[in-house]
Amino acid sequence: MKHRRHKHKNSKISRHKLFVALIIFFVFASVIISAYFTLYPLSPSAKNNPAAVSGKFFELQSFRGVLANTLGSIGEKAQQFQQQIETVTRNPFADASSAVAEVPIAPKSFSFAILGDTQRFKAGDANGNFQKAMASVRKLNPDMVFAVGDLVGSCDSYSKCEHDYTNWKNIVGSLMPKTYAVQGNHDRTGGSKADKIWQSEFSLPTNGPADYSEITYSFDFQNSHFVVLASDDPIMHKINEQQRAWLEKDLAANKKDNTFVFFHEPSFPVSSKVGESLDKHPSDRDALWQIFDKYNVTAVFNGHEHIYSRQLIDQDEFPAEKNKIYQFIIGNTDAYEKENVAISSNVDYYHKGHDFCIVEVNGKQITVKLYSVDGNLVDSFTFSK
Secondary structure, three states: OHHHHHHHHHHHHHHHHHHHHHHHHHHHHHHHHHHHHHHOOOOHHHHOOHHHHOOOOOOOOOHHHHHHHHHHHHHHHHHHHHHHHHHHOOOOOOOOOOOOOOOOOOOOOEEEEEEOOOOOOOOOOOOOHHHHHHHHHHHHOOOEEEEOOOOOOOOOOHHHHHHHHHHHHHHHHHHHHHEEEOOOOHHHOOOHHHHHHHHHHOOOOOOOOOOOOOOOEEEEEOOEEEEEOOOOOOOOOOOOHHHHHHHHHHHHOOOOOEEEEEOOOOOOOOOOOOOOOHHHOHHHHHHHHHHHHHOOOOEEEEOOOOOEEEEEEOOOOOOOOOOOEEEEEEOOOOOOOOOOOOOOOOOOEEEOOOEEEEEEEEOOEEEEEEEEOOOOEEEEEEEEO
């Protein structure tokens, strides 16, 4: 008896489950049919058939077909939204070869400081010209600092040169991580030994030609390209063929709006260093300037002459020139001054004294500001390429 009661009970449970399953099925079927006729009341053929519109027939579609069409429609909408978003916001991970429209972004303005020769600085002298210049530069807070050579008076002895560079870097202080140094003739009095000391004391880009790691190099910042060359390595007063070949490739690949070039000895000296600059080897100097002209360099910055000068190099100085290029000589942050020295009549502007520059870049507009080491504005000049 107990066994039969148990079997009867199981039978009731089975009929109950079947009843519930049938109800769920009919409810689900009703929902599907209602959703279908709500979303798709007519097939494509019925929409063009008046009889179908009057309710005489409908062309039924499978649920899978309805779902596929619905998902397809949703996908098309999602793709439209994605394309609209991508035209406004560039995906940094997108393939560069894709044809997604990009909204151009205006370049931000920025500035960089330029220090001339600092070779006579004295460590521990709080009132030294180099120390005062750096205090003024820190207040102006440029994005970068360039030192255009002759950082120290000589580099013959490893221990002395290492000690002098350590003192130099301590004066630059908190700005050192964004400082780019240019090797001058005084920084290379020890020849290849001085090169090794330079490479051990500074951490600079290593993308230059062979044997010029951290001495000749280039990099990009915002809308501008920066190039540093060595004017006394291995021969004084000369940027050799090896550097020029590297420079040609570097500038050919450059896509930036502005190009700024830095090296110690000027191509066209205007004062005490005539005959002791790149003009000592005129054919090599002209080959270098031809590259500058070919790629329409924005400006060239040098040191060496212990004065400040601004000169537009045109066909008077370089007959083959097609693009006029400004040469700025920033030669004296903390170096000796020569009194009563003659200045070339081709110079647009010059100044004698201890000073430094701030270069402000606003798109393609360039402003070069000359400051005394005390931070007083001496001259301001704006140009564009």
